[in-house]
Amino acid sequence: MSAPEEEIVQFDNVGLRYGTDREVLSNISFTLFPGRFYFLTGASGAGKTSLLKLLYLAQRPSRGAIRMFGTDVITLPRERLPAYRRRMGVVFQDFRLVDHLSAFDNVALPLRVAGVREADLHGPVSDMLEWVGLAQRADARPATLSGGEQQRVAIARAVIGRPDMLVADEPTGNVDPEMALKLIRLFEALNRLGTTVVVATHDVHLLRKVPDSLIMRLDKGMLSDPTGALRYPPRRVGVGQ
Amino acid sequence: MPWVIAIMVALTVLAAGGGLALDNLANRARGDLAGSATLQIVEADPEVRARQTEAAAAILSQDAAVAELVVVPQETVEELLEPWLGTDNPEDAVPIPALIDLRLRDDADEATLDRLRDLLAERAPAARIDAQAQWLAPVLSALSALGWVALGLIGLLAFTGAAAVWLAARNALGTNRDTIEIVHLLGGSDDQIARIFQRSILADASVGGLLGLVIGAAAVWLTGMQFTALDSGLVSGGGLQTTDWLVLALVPVGAVVLAVYTARFTVLASLRKIL
Numbered sequence: 001m002s003a004p005e006e007e008i009v010q011f012d013n014v015g016l017r018y019g020t021d022r023e024v025l026s027n028i029s030f031t032l033f034p035g036r037f038y039f040l041t042g043a044s045g046a047g048k049t050s051l052l053k054l055l056y057l058a059q060r061p062s063r064g065a066i067r068m069f070g071t072d073v074i075t076l077p078r079e080r081l082p083a084y085r086r087r088m089g090v091v092f093q094d095f096r097l098v099d100h101l102s103a104f105d106n107v108a109l110p111l112r113v114a115g116v117r118e119a120d121l122h123g124p125v126s127d128m129l130e131w132v133g134l135a136q137r138a139d140a141r142p143a144t145l146s147g148g149e150q151q152r153v154a155i156a157r158a159v160i161g162r163p164d165m166l167v168a169d170e171p172t173g174n175v176d177p178e179m180a181l182k183l184i185r186l187f188e189a190l191n192r193l194g195t196t197v198v199v200a201t202h203d204v205h206l207l208r209k210v211p212d213s214l215i216m217r218l219d220k221g222m223l224s225d226p227t228g229a230l231r232y233p234p235r236r237v238g239v240g241q
Numbered sequence: 242m243p244w245v246i247a248i249m250v251a252l253t254v255l256a257a258g259g260g261l262a263l264d265n266l267a268n269r270a271r272g273d274l275a276g277s278a279t280l281q282i283v284e285a286d287p288e289v290r291a292r293q294t295e296a297a298a299a300i301l302s303q304d305a306a307v308a309e310l311v312v313v314p315q316e317t318v319e320e321l322l323e324p325w326l327g328t329d330n331p332e333d334a335v336p337i338p339a340l341i342d343l344r345l346r347d348d349a350d351e352a353t354l355d356r357l358r359d360l361l362a363e364r365a366p367a368a369r370i371d372a373q374a375q376w377l378a379p380v381l382s383a384l385s386a387l388g389w390v391a392l393g394l395i396g397l398l399a400f401t402g403a404a405a406v407w408l409a410a411r412n413a414l415g416t417n418r419d420t421i422e423i424v425h426l427l428g429g430s431d432d433q434i435a436r437i438f439q440r441s442i443l444a445d446a447s448v449g450g451l452l453g454l455v456i457g458a459a460a461v462w463l464t465g466m467q468f469t470a471l472d473s474g475l476v477s478g479g480g481l482q483t484t485d486w487l488v489l490a491l492v493p494v495g496a497v498v499l500a501v502y503t504a505r506f507t508v509l510a511s512l513r514k515i516l
Binding site for chain 1: 419420428429513
């Protein structure tokens with residue numbers, strides 16, 4: 001019998017509400033395993049971005065438990081959270097590039113944050129820009145790049161640190177179908193290197209492009225499991241709420 | 242920002258320079274007068290006054306507490322009084338006391354003066370001895386008060402400078418909020434983000450501090466030159482020593498440290514509000 005896979009993320013009955021409004025996420029329980037490719041789908045307003053915020057530690061849940069990389073991140077002191085954030089790469093829906101930095105410096109940012117010496121930056125960042133086809137635009141500021149180019153810079157920035165998990169929020173939302181496919185192939189290549197990939201999208205056609213992907217579906221803040229990917233059945237749904 | 246810090250530092254250097262000069266002035270005056278006393282023979286009859294003056298000088302010159310005494314010539318006393326009493330033999334208008342300038346080995350405290358008064362009581366009953374420091378006590382007290390005012394001014398300037406840096410840091414935080422959030426979400430620690438702001442403030446504060454020191458020190462030096470030109474014994478005692486200039490040179494260093502730590506505190510306090 002093979003050893004059980006060690007989960008990379010575990011949500012247990014997680015709920016999220018902003019202020020005193022009703023919960024935008026309710027009873028969310030799932031497990032993500034290393035090296036898998038996940039799609040998070042759902043209509044606009046279903047709570048995809050909120051769930052991703054919990055994943056990339058931009059938000060604490062209102063209730064429930066979250067373990068990441070074997071650690072309970074809910075009770076973790078906030079000064080220890082940056083170390084966990086560094087293990088993830090995030091592609092934001094609106095890219096969130098730093099306007100006054102060049103494409104090169106934007107991509108280099110996670111490495112600088114991680115304390116990589118300047119002398120050791122140039123090679124990896126240039127290679128990454130080459131990989132996303134922007135080697136010639138290394139000195140360009142985000143404002144001078146097209147939407148697709150900005151998206152590729154954002155992706156390069158997300159993967160430059162070889163993260164354990166890549167979280168991408170609608171990464172193909174602003175590009176044409178050809179570019180969308182190209183970006184998905186980039187994610188697949190990264191996934192083959194061992195990175196867990198979570199892509200939020202409302203584009204159902206995209207799901208078919210990655211045959212081995214696992215799908216999580218959000219509907220009005222509730223999570224369903226159409227492919228049986230979520231090997232973490234809720235233990236206490238409806239109990240104590 | 243550098244100009245705000247430059248103005249703050251210049252004003253602080255001026256206040257500190259003034260405070261140190263006043264302190265030097267008070268210390269020098271206290272030192273000069275601490276062992277000094279004046280003996281007056283207040284006697285209308287010139288012959289009796291001369292006899293008692295001679296006797297007092299003889300007695301005091303033998304006393305171990307007296308280091309030096311000078312009988313001030315009557316002509317000198319009359320010259321001193323000339324602006325008030327005129328040149329026409331002032332002795333005819335009012336009796337002028339004889340004066341003996343005393344320098345004691347130790348401070349002219351009340352116990353020593355009482356003992357000297359007792360010694361003179363028999364042969365110079367018209368003698369009155371007063372410590373010179375006593376006359377200047379109100380002046381020294383006023384100088385001390387001005388010193389405290391300078392210190393208070395420095396405190397207020399430090400507070401105002403810190404408030405200016407606080408506002409600048411908050412403004413910079415607002416302007417760079419997106420960048421900060423990105424660095425934060427990429428795993429940047431509070432300390433890393435605070436250091437970015439500290440470096441920026443350090444550069445501004447260093448330039449401003451240096452500029453402020455030059456302006457402030459020049460103003461202190463020029464003011465000192467003006468007072469020196471007055472050629473007044475009391476005022477010229479308030480010059481700055483080498484150590485005082487070194488203290489003034491430390492003002493911008495203090496301003497830089499204050500600015501950097503204020504920026505750090507402001508940024509960290511703001512970052513703690515986000516996860």
